[in-house]
Amino acid sequence: MVYAAVFLILRNYKFKIFPPNLILFITFYLRFIFFYQVLCLFYFPAIDVSYFFYNFAVMINTIIKYFPTLSENQKRQFQLMTELYPVWNEKINVVSRKDIDNIEINHVLHSLSIAKFINFKEGSEIMDFGSGGGLPGLPLAVMFPECRFHLIDRIGKKIKVASEIAGAIGLKNVTFQHGDSGECHKLFDFVVSRAVMPQPDLVRLSRKNISPSQRNAIPNGVIALKGGDISAEIRPLKDRTEIVEINKYFSEPFFDTKKIVYTTV
Secondary structure, eight states, rough: OOOHHHHHHHHHTTTTOOHHHHHHHHHHHHHHHHHHHHHHHHOOOOOOGGGGGGOGGGGHHHHHHTTOOOOOOHHHHHHHHHHHHHHTOOOTSSTTTTTTGGIIIIIHHHHHHHHOOOOTTTEEEEETOOTTTTTTHHHHHHHHTTTTEEEEESHHHHHHHHHHHHHHHHSEEEEEESGGGGOOOOBBBBBEEOSSHHHHHHHHHHHGBBOOOOSSOSSSSSEEEEOOOHHHHGGGGGGGEEEGGGGGGSSSSGGEOOOOOOOOO
8 A cells, every 4th residue: 555655745846866675675664664654552572574575466366376477567457456446436436435445356367267268369459348447458568568458438437547547557558438339440359347237238339349350269259257047148149159157257256146158240
């Protein structure tokens, strides 16, 4: 949280002369001083000093457990992302406040289940339909830096949150659009979405945005994250829809009812 607060202050006051590494050093220094003063106050005779110098990666240990080949920059970006969402959520509600403490597993890791389902090839173009505050688009953009992601939502303040977080963590492969999907005329390999609307409606609205050119291991189409019983919802699309249980990839109880729904277009 300290890192997030420092970064937001620097951005708000436009002190752009400080490099990210210096900000990271200041953050760790402040953390050390804070905990040192607390310990001096209460004086615990035996302490594990290594606690003060923990690697930031432990804060996203669940993500790293399932994606052990992440680069150091990707780890840094995911760490910042999980710190910045609670900060922004205090201003603009993009995640249920009752669930914001579970941002890593219930939101970021949930978004990354798509990366277990498909390894987007370099150069792929993906639209995040109804992205809200940037989920699943931003986590996927970190995971696939060689792909391009276009995030669209009707609510301007939510797109602002997504844009600010993307800028703060240094994402260069995302664009943003405030408006209706009907206003977007670009073509994409895939449209991704997270519980925005029933699958038939999602397919109908995004069909015009699916490119006829194929470049990935599976045909272009719509990939949605859903939960619960969706058998009735997908009945009209059953001949071209695949459902994957996310607990196939992740063992946390949250994923027991979560699904990836993929429909070819």
